[in-house]
Amino acid sequence: MENLNKKDRGNIEIGLIIVSVAVLAVFIIFMVLNPETTIRGIGGFFNKMISGLGPVFEVVAFVTFLIGLYLGLGKYGKIRLGDCKPEYSTFSYLAMMLLASLASAALYWSFTEWAFYYEAPGLGMEPHSTEALESSLGYQFFHWGMVNQAMYTVMGVAIAYGVYVRKIKSFQTSAICCSMLGEKVKGKSAIGKVIDFLVIFGVLGALSSSLGLAVPLAAGGLKTLFGIEATPVVQIGIIVVIALVYTFTSYLGTEKGMKVISNAAAGLCIVFLLYVLCAGPTTFILKNIVNSLGHMISKLPRMSLFTDPIENTGFAESWTIYFNAFYLNYVAMMGIFIAKVSKGRTIREVAVATIFGMTAGGWFIFGINGSFSIKTFLDGSADVVGLVNSGVGDAAIYSILKVLPGGATLLPFLILLLIVGFVAPSMDSASLALAETVTKRGTPKMALRIFFCVLLAIIPMAIILSGAGFDPIKQVAIIISAPFMVILVGVEIGLFKWLKHDSRSGLHAKNIALQEKEDHEAFLKEEAELQGEEEETSETA
Numbered sequence: 001m002e003n004l005n006k007k008d009r010g011n012i013e014i015g016l017i018i019v020s021v022a023v024l025a026v027f028i029i030f031m032v033l034n035p036e037t038t039i040r041g042i043g044g045f046f047n048k049m050i051s052g053l054g055p056v057f058e059v060v061a062f063v064t065f066l067i068g069l070y071l072g073l074g075k076y077g078k079i080r081l082g083d084c085k086p087e088y089s090t091f092s093y094l095a096m097m098l099l100a101s102l103a104s105a106a107l108y109w110s111f112t113e114w115a116f117y118y119e120a121p122g123l124g125m126e127p128h129s130t131e132a133l134e135s136s137l138g139y140q141f142f143h144w145g146m147v148n149q150a151m152y153t154v155m156g157v158a159i160a161y162g163v164y165v166r167k168i169k170s171f172q173t174s175a176i177c178c179s180m181l182g183e184k185v186k187g188k189s190a191i192g193k194v195i196d197f198l199v200i201f202g203v204l205g206a207l208s209s210s211l212g213l214a215v216p217l218a219a220g221g222l223k224t225l226f227g228i229e230a231t232p233v234v235q236i237g238i239i240v241v242i243a244l245v246y247t248f249t250s251y252l253g254t255e256k257g258m259k260v261i262s263n264a265a266a267g268l269c270i271v272f273l274l275y276v277l278c279a280g281p282t283t284f285i286l287k288n289i290v291n292s293l294g295h296m297i298s299k300l301p302r303m304s305l306f307t308d309p310i311e312n313t314g315f316a317e318s319w320t321i322y323f324n325a326f327y328l329n330y331v332a333m334m335g336i337f338i339a340k341v342s343k344g345r346t347i348r349e350v351a352v353a354t355i356f357g358m359t360a361g362g363w364f365i366f367g368i369n370g371s372f373s374i375k376t377f378l379d380g381s382a383d384v385v386g387l388v389n390s391g392v393g394d395a396a397i398y399s400i401l402k403v404l405p406g407g408a409t410l411l412p413f414l415i416l417l418l419i420v421g422f423v424a425p426s427m428d429s430a431s432l433a434l435a436e437t438v439t440k441r442g443t444p445k446m447a448l449r450i451f452f453c454v455l456l457a458i459i460p461m462a463i464i465l466s467g468a469g470f471d472p473i474k475q476v477a478i479i480i481s482a483p484f485m486v487i488l489v490g491v492e493i494g495l496f497k498w499l500k501h502d503s504r505s506g507l508h509a510k511n512i513a514l515q516e517k518e519d520h521e522a523f524l525k526e527e528a529e530l531q532g533e534e535e536e537t538s539e540t541a
Helices: 008-011 013-032 035-073 091-103 105-119 130-143 144-165 173-184 191-226 234-250 253-280 284-300 300-304 315-329 331-341 347-379 384-389 394-401 408-439 446-466 471-479 479-506 508-538
Strands: none
Touching: 013 035, 013 191, 013 384, 013 394, 013 446, 013 471, 035 105, 035 144, 035 300, 035 315, 035 347, 035 471, 091 144, 091 253, 091 331, 091 347, 091 408, 105 191, 105 347, 105 408, 130 284, 130 300, 130 315, 130 347, 144 173, 144 315, 144 331, 144 347, 144 479, 173 331, 173 479, 191 234, 191 394, 191 408, 191 446, 191 471, 191 479, 234 253, 234 408, 234 446, 253 284, 253 347, 253 408, 284 300, 284 347, 315 331, 315 471, 315 479, 331 394, 331 408, 331 446, 331 479, 331 508, 347 384, 347 394, 384 394, 394 479, 408 446, 471 479, 479 508
């Protein structure tokens, strides 16, 4: 922060940073000094919120999914977000967004989450039944799939439309919301400051917890490979290594940093998954994936709106509603990031990439790892359910991998690389979103991004050293999803008001006409180049 000159500091909301960090610090201190009181109080409020607002969360998520589909398939899909061609290839575009949203959670839960659905399934199914086991992967596909991803779609399109089409000077969520309110808000209102505070607090809390989840997974790999115990020093070392990587990629920028590591991590992940598919029970994996997709697609509306009012098993609150809130907590961060990397793409391209492309990538990971894990359980090769119930899910992952050739050496090493490759883009995108949130206009300064990179590492370090655990801060971060639900609904209404107004004013017609002209010119240029090559070939002959 000291590297910023006076002019730069005038463009940064220093007060917002100080207040957000101070509140978070006070909470962590209180959590350390009074852990039982904090956990009990936060946990009680968290459970009441999830239970009380649960049906509303589900309705908002499902309606947002329908809105996301309409953006992709409806009449507004041709509108280009920006006056240029896309900056990134389709592979890089999808890889960056997918890894930013999944982080280390995908690696951890892809092997183990099905076991929870088998033990306590939804939709009134019998625990430990064949039906529960067959539907378990389908529920993973649902919770990490299209319905929740659509929240990112709508927020990303709204911010991108505001910046690239409406020419708003900031990627701040508050700037978009205040602009949508029009004459009702002048400048940065109290509403805008509250929104930005929620974004900062929520991202810092949630991403710190995400990094905390990566630590035991990486520590398990180190123990498997080298017999190193997960002492606090080792855990801090893991955070430092990961932090150095994502800080370096942030310093290099999105083009040279995040894109490169996302492409590398995505490529390595594909190799890892193909190895599991080919070296493992290939037929079972393919059959289970297809069967699970069929289960999920056939029951998508039922899963989306299942509240379990009669039996009240708690499944909806523990999983479906929790996931709704979890995704809402990240909606501002992912909205900003998606908008940043979507310049030059049409609304349809953004919607298809986020709803279907990112979902397909997640299904690829969960489908192969989850199906392989289920097969090891059925064969008795690894007691996945028992290990998960004992609270050592990370140990279950390495026990599962030992079934495969190289499962005690090569695969754990690849998991360690994937942890860094998955977490770094997520933290990188978080630092970018945080820097954008406190920057009034223009591109955030690099010193600001580095500041947030360091802060994202310091918070989990402090929690690990205190021994307080990540549950309270994770629950507080997710509690913030309640106001973000209101923000998302407001953004949806505001976006369609913008789209309707700009369509009537002729702005969309000009946008589409410009695209068609550019496409025609590009076609003529390509034809001329092709004809020139043919003439050269003819002359040579």
